Amino acid sequence: MSPSALSSALLAVAAITLVHAQPDPADPTPLVDKHYAYPSGIPYQVDYNTAALRGPQVGYNICNSTTENQSSMCQTSFVNHIDDFCLWAPPQPNSTIGDTEGQEVAWCTKPGHGTRLIPAGALQGVQLIKTPNYIQIAGFIDQTQINIAASDFGGELDPHGADLRGNPLGGLMYSNAFPSNGGNNDSYQQVIDWTNFMGGNGFCMKICDPAGQNQQALCQNIYDRLGCAYNAPNNAQKGVFEVCDGDDMSPVGVYTTGGATSTYFQPPESLGPITTVPYTATPAPSSNCVTYSSTALYTGQPTPSGATASSGASGAKSTASSTNSGASPAKTGGAATMGVSLGAGLVGVVFAMAFLS
DSSP states (O other): OOHHHHHHHHOOOOHHHHHHOOOTTTTSOOGGGGOOOTTTTSSOSOOOOTSSSTTSSBBBSOOOOOTTTOOOOEEEEEETTTEEEEEEEEETBBBBBHHTTOOOOEEESSSSHHHHHHHOOOOOEEEEESSEEEEEEEHHHHHHHHBBTOOOOEEEESOOTTSSSBBTOEEEEEESSGGTTTTTTTOOEEEOOOEEETTTTTEEEEOTTTSOHHHHHTTTOOOSSSHHHHHHHOOOOOOOOOEEOOOOEEEETTEEEEEEEEEOOOOOOGGGGOOOOOOOOOOOOOOEEEEEOOHHOSSSSOOOOOSOOOOOOOSSSOOOEEOOOOGGGGGGTOGGGGGGOEEEESOOOOSSSSSOO
């Protein structure tokens, strides 16, 4: 794909994004324009305006040891490493993402962030990919352990939304793992562009380096009906916990056929089910994959509630491998099950609710 063709495609995507989102008059500053140094600069609440159409955020952003419990309403999240990341999920049991997208709280793999903790054994396979411009995590989870209804195929969380206030409202994201951070694990950068799909007992999260290139295109948020399959193509497998280096994927919606670059935009839900997409997304090339035992990665987590969660733990091993870029996530039942599949998605919207995105 030529640089000029890619540039034109990215401009088209950016224009569509602006058309789809309009600020709330009572709170016109978009969440992506609210920048806070961690931890000293974070306010108690990023979004506190009671006059806003959706009201203020339900939780808080100053999180510490006093807020770290399974009832925490912390809405400050982190993606650092395969053993240290958070997912957005509901505060109340048996909820759907569609009904609670503005209220989600942070559920983390590791103590120390002042959040709720993902229960032991809930994670059943995780793949983390580090590329030049973003970090992507995808995998499998017993979603009932983080308050998502068993039957919910979920949807997308991101820092935009139709009113630009984000889903969840006031949700902040930080990382200490970008190349631009120089390997300083004690210094956190605010992630401006990110996307997180939850549901169908799977998840994917992509956070773009604020000092990188093409942040808005690589962490695009206007393809919520296409799920992880197109927004975060991956090779996640149940029972496997691995970290890989990878190339950047092509921006969502941008594809090349016969030497010509085109941009696909998902149709509005008012037009009915998506019956076809003009291209098939595949994971970008990856290499230097190292696998781990889940029991070595995740410690200090609470006991699962209700039925015992399956650990899906891989054996204790650490090996290097290379992933074929042509491999389809569907072959291994990857987290693309949350996206569009030939069996269940292309004949209907997998995320069966309207989102403010």
